[in-house]
Each structure stands twice: as structure tokens, then as C-alpha cells.
Amino acid sequence: MAELKVLFKDIDVPGIQTLEVYEQHGGYSALRKALGMTRQQVIDEVKASGLRGRGGAGFPAWIKWNGIPKDESQPHYVQCNADEGEPGTFKDRELMLRHPHQLIEGIIIAGYATLSKVGYIYIRGEYTEPARVMRRAIDEAYRAGYLGKNILGSGVDFDLYIHMGAGSYECGEESAMMSSIMGERGQPRLKFPHAPLPTIAGLWNCPTLINNVETLSCVPAIIRNGGAWYASMGTEKSTGTKIFSVSGHVNKPGNYEVEMGTPLMELLELAGGVKGKLKAVIPGGSSVPILPADKCDVNLDYESLQAAGTMLGSGGFMVLNDTVCIVKFMRRTAAFYAHESCGKCTPCREGTRWMVKIFDRILAGGGRMEDIDLLLDICDQIDGRSYCALGDAAAWPIRASIKHFRHEYEYFIKHGHSMVEAQAEHSVGGR
Numbered sequence: 001m002a003e004l005k006v007l008f009k010d011i012d013v014p015g016i017q018t019l020e021v022y023e024q025h026g027g028y029s030a031l032r033k034a035l036g037m038t039r040q041q042v043i044d045e046v047k048a049s050g051l052r053g054r055g056g057a058g059f060p061a062w063i064k065w066n067g068i069p070k071d072e073s074q075p076h077y078v079q080c081n082a083d084e085g086e087p088g089t090f091k092d093r094e095l096m097l098r099h100p101h102q103l104i105e106g107i108i109i110a111g112y113a114t115l116s117k118v119g120y121i122y123i124r125g126e127y128t129e130p131a132r133v134m135r136r137a138i139d140e141a142y143r144a145g146y147l148g149k150n151i152l153g154s155g156v157d158f159d160l161y162i163h164m165g166a167g168s169y170e171c172g173e174e175s176a177m178m179s180s181i182m183g184e185r186g187q188p189r190l191k192f193p194h195a196p197l198p199t200i201a202g203l204w205n206c207p208t209l210i211n212n213v214e215t216l217s218c219v220p221a222i223i224r225n226g227g228a229w230y231a232s233m234g235t236e237k238s239t240g241t242k243i244f245s246v247s248g249h250v251n252k253p254g255n256y257e258v259e260m261g262t263p264l265m266e267l268l269e270l271a272g273g274v275k276g277k278l279k280a281v282i283p284g285g286s287s288v289p290i291l292p293a294d295k296c297d298v299n300l301d302y303e304s305l306q307a308a309g310t311m312l313g314s315g316g317f318m319v320l321n322d323t324v325c326i327v328k329f330m331r332r333t334a335a336f337y338a339h340e341s342c343g344k345c346t347p348c349r350e351g352t353r354w355m356v357k358i359f360d361r362i363l364a365g366g367g368r369m370e371d372i373d374l375l376l377d378i379c380d381q382i383d384g385r386s387y388c389a390l391g392d393a394a395a396w397p398i399r400a401s402i403k404h405f406r407h408e409y410e411y412f413i414k415h416g417h418s419m420v421e422a423q424a425e426h427s428v429g430g431r
């Protein structure tokens, strides 16, 4: 059991944030190689790698890249999603803070392959330090001729800008992010098939490639070593490695890069083991269904986690031990989505707030047994009926928590207090 480092391979090298040290470790050799390839060859290499988007949905990267029109009748853009608002996720922060040139190199290669001359990195507002590091690295890359006009004498131009968010989770949703970059209110746009894909009509209605920080950071290693090399790691459909941000009740919280398909329990061991008795894991950020301990014998890849009733999501891996009251935990989760709901559509705007009110009633000791089915009913009214996936994300965790921990809800309603806290008091009193 060990980490398998592709993105983090050189992350501990002193000074790797600087261009000089990055170049000493092969930095920008992938860009040089890519510029000697045709654009289609670069896209084909990404296809061969099997790389899937690491922002949450796991969409094959090459399909987006290939979907950008191959003519230059309009400007094309690259939009790097560094909003990282998903609770429990902090990997993009580390990739920017400690390995900025790897990301910049990946973005320039993506720009070359998609005929884009301009890229934006949309960084969440709270990430002031990663933004500072990225700015410094971008300046270095400009001075060395990796950015700007006629990159390395190739005739290729590419400019890269940082756009800071202002603390909105919804602005991590790719179409709300486009609105935000364009100076509009950060709300989502109508989606395909009711509207064109961003690859056809994205920023300023021009073709736009949108990828997450981790996705784009994978690109230099893929071009340097070949797509087949990357695809030789992981499983057939979930290739390569994945960074999991492990938090909660473990002895060594942090970011761990492991091969896709690694058993969940091995990741827990890497993170120093569970503090106390394992109760549940939320493997992909707060939006994905909770996995109770008896279902944790599962591998960490897209397919295995889906078969287990949850998702890989963004890799925000939250560990809960048996001191956690699920009802209180889910109230906190529901409050997050209610707060972040942008208000554009009724099921999410109203439904998330109703859920919080019902949780508050239960927590105040005034719950009714019907409240459990009422919560489920609201989940059904939000899920699949909302304008964007934030609504679905608000419903899934609550529904899964009732499926797996209904007895805790029933106990809370019947007794007016938490089952877990009552058990803890009982065990202290019994000593």
C-alpha cells in the first residue's frame, strides 16, 4: 500500500514553484513536445490516456477537447475551474500553491490543442495565497516565453489571466462561472440539449474548453510519457491516479494521490487510520451520497463507487466516526446548500430552505415522524427538477442519510435528542 504519485511526483522538491527548478525537473518539456505535434495528435494522446474530468462529473477530457471547432472563425477560450467550493475538497489548492507551473503548462497545451489564444483561471476568492503563487508563476512563464506571443518561436500565441471569485459555491458550476467571468450575475445557463455546449457557445458565446485544475495538471505528464502510459495505471474505465482530500476523523488528514481502483480501506490506512470507530465515509465531497461503514469495502474508482451507491465526485473524502450524530451533520449539510442556492429556480431555492426548517424542528425537539418522509419528498421534488446540479447535490446526501441511518432520525424525533449523544452520555455515566 503506497501512494502513486504523478501530479505530486515532484511536489516535495524544494523550490518546484519556481520556473528554474521546475525546468530542472523536466518542466515545459511537454509543451515543447506538444508544439512539435499536430493539434489532433495532442488530443489523441489525451484520448489514449483515458483521462476523465476531476471536477466532479468524470466526463472524458478528450471529448471536450475534440468538441472545440477546428476553425478560427471565432475566438476560442480555455477556462480552468479553480473554484474548489465543494466542502471537503482541498486538492486544487495544493496543486496551485505547490506546483503552479505544472498547471500552467497543462493549460497552455490545452490552449494549443483547441486553437485557443486566451485562458482564464477562475480561483475562489478565499484562495488568496494560491492566487499569489499562480500570479508569480504566470509572470515567470511570460518572461521565459512560454506565454504571450509566438511561444518558443512556434507562431502560437496564448495569454493567461486569473479571475478571482467572490465566495460563491455556485460559481464553481461551469456555466455560472462563465457568467461570472463575463461580469454577469453568477447564475447558471440553460444546458444542453436545450442550449449549445460550452465547447460551441461558451464565454462570449465562443467555443470554450472548461476543465478542472487537477484535470489540466495531468496533461504535462500525459504528453511527456504518452497516453498509453497514463492508461496503464488505474482501472480500464477509471485510468491514472486521483488525489483524495482526506479530512475528518483520521490521524493524518491531507491530500493523498493514489492509483484509481485503490481499496477505500487502504486510503484510510494511508491517512493514519480512523480515530475511533468508523461510522461512514463521504468519498467525493459533500454532494455525494454517504457510505456507511459496512459498505466501505469498495474500490476508489468511478464505477465501483457508483455500484456502491455513491460517487467519486471531486475526491473530497470525509471520514466520520461513531461520535457523529448523522441528523446534526445533515442539518449542517442542508444549511450549506440552502445558503449557496443562487435562487434562480424554485425547487432548489424553496426546497433547500424547507429542508433546513424541518431539520431545525427536529433538532429543537419538535419533530414529527412524518418529517422523515417529508424530507424524502422534498428531495424528490428537487432532484432532477432543478435548473442546475446544485439542486441534485442538495438532495442526494439527505436521501442517502435517511436510507442508511433512518433509525437515528426516528430516535431523535421520538426522544427529542440525539441517539449518538445519548449513547455517549450513557457510556460515560456507566463507567
Ligand SMILES: Cc1cc2nc3c(=O)[nH]c(=O)nc-3n(C[C@H](O)[C@H](O)[C@H](O)COP(=O)(O)O)c2cc1C
Pocket (backbone or CB within 6 Å): 052, 053, 054, 055, 056, 057, 058, 059, 081, 082, 083, 084, 085, 086, 169, 170, 171, 172, 173, 174, 175, 210, 211, 212, 213, 215, 216, 388, 389, 390
Ligand atoms: C454547484 C456546482 C459546483 C461546482 N463546483 C466545482 C468546482 O469548484 N470545481 C470544479 O472543478 N468543478 C466544479 N463543478 C463542476 C463543473 O461544473 C464542471 O463540470 C467542471 O469544472 C468540468 O471540469 P472537468 O471536466 O475537468 O471535471 C461544480 C458543479 C456544480 C453543479
Ligand code: SF4
Pocket (backbone or CB within 6 Å): 170, 188, 340, 341, 342, 343, 344, 345, 346, 348, 349, 386, 387, 388, 389, 390, 391, 392
Ligand atoms: S438549482 Fe436552481 S436555485 Fe439552485 S443553484 Fe442551481 S439554478 Fe440556482
